[in-house]
Amino acid sequence: MFLNRDDETKPTKIILFTSETKEFYYELRYVALEGLFKCHSCLKLKKHVGAKLYKKKNGEEYLMHLENEHVCEPKKYDALNFEKPKTVPKSMFELYQSAKGVANKRMVIFTSEMKDLIYEYSLTGNLYCCLECTKLKKYVTAKLMGENEDKYLELSKTEHVCKPKKYNPKNFKK
Ligand SMILES: [Zn+2]
Ligand SMILES: [Zn+2]
CATH class of the missing domain: 2.20.25 (N-terminal domain of TfIIb)
Known part of the structure; x- marks a missing residue:
C-alpha cells in the first residue's frame, strides 16, 4: 500500500x-x-x-x-x-466574531444542506474546537485550510459526543 x-x-x-x-x-x-x-x-x-x-x-x-x-x-x-481526514467545503460552515468582537474566532459547521442544525466551534491556537464537546472533555477539532474562496475544513477523527444545536443566525455576528 x-x-x-x-x-x-x-x-x-x-x-x-x-x-x-x-x-x-x-x-x-x-x-x-x-x-x-x-x-x-x-x-x-x-x-x-x-x-x-x-x-x-x-x-x-x-x-x-x-x-x-x-x-x-x-x-x-x-x-x-x-484514512484521509474528512473535509467540509466552504458552503457548509461560517466564521463569526467572538463575543468580544474578534473576527473569525467563532465558527459554526452545519450538519446538513438544510442548515438548521450546527456544531459551534471556538478558535484555540490554530484549531477550532467544538464548544459543547470541550465541556464534555472531548476534543473535536477542525482546521481551516486553503485561501479565500478555496477555504475548507479538515476535521479531527474524534466524533462529537454533543448534540447539534438549532441554528439561529441572529446569535452570530460576522
Ligand atoms: Zn524495520
Ligand atoms: Zn461537539
Missing part, C-alpha cells in the same frame, strides 16, 4: 504488511538519494533495512528486499490512522 504517492510535498511511503491478515506492518519511506524505500524505525536503530521498487514489463510493480532483517518491531495496523 502506498501513501502520499501523488503528493509532491510529502515523501512517498510504503506500508508493508507482515502477513495476509494485515495485522502488523512496517513503514518504509522513500529515500530519493538512494532510490530506495527504507524502514524509518530501523534507521533510528542504525540499521539499513528496506526495499527497492521495480517494474515488470507489463507495468506491474514489485519490491525487492535488501538483505538486512528488521531490527524494529512491526506496528499494529489500524486502518483509521490511514
Whole structure:
C-alpha cells in the first residue's frame, strides 16, 4: 500500500504488511538519494533495512528486499490512522466574531444542506474546537485550510459526543 504517492510535498511511503491478515506492518519511506524505500524505525536503530521498487514489463510493480532483517518491531495496523481526514467545503460552515468582537474566532459547521442544525466551534491556537464537546472533555477539532474562496475544513477523527444545536443566525455576528 502506498501513501502520499501523488503528493509532491510529502515523501512517498510504503506500508508493508507482515502477513495476509494485515495485522502488523512496517513503514518504509522513500529515500530519493538512494532510490530506495527504507524502514524509518530501523534507521533510528542504525540499521539499513528496506526495499527497492521495480517494474515488470507489463507495468506491474514489485519490491525487492535488501538483505538486512528488521531490527524494529512491526506496528499494529489500524486502518483509521490511514484514512484521509474528512473535509467540509466552504458552503457548509461560517466564521463569526467572538463575543468580544474578534473576527473569525467563532465558527459554526452545519450538519446538513438544510442548515438548521450546527456544531459551534471556538478558535484555540490554530484549531477550532467544538464548544459543547470541550465541556464534555472531548476534543473535536477542525482546521481551516486553503485561501479565500478555496477555504475548507479538515476535521479531527474524534466524533462529537454533543448534540447539534438549532441554528439561529441572529446569535452570530460576522
Ligand atoms: Zn524495520
Ligand atoms: Zn461537539
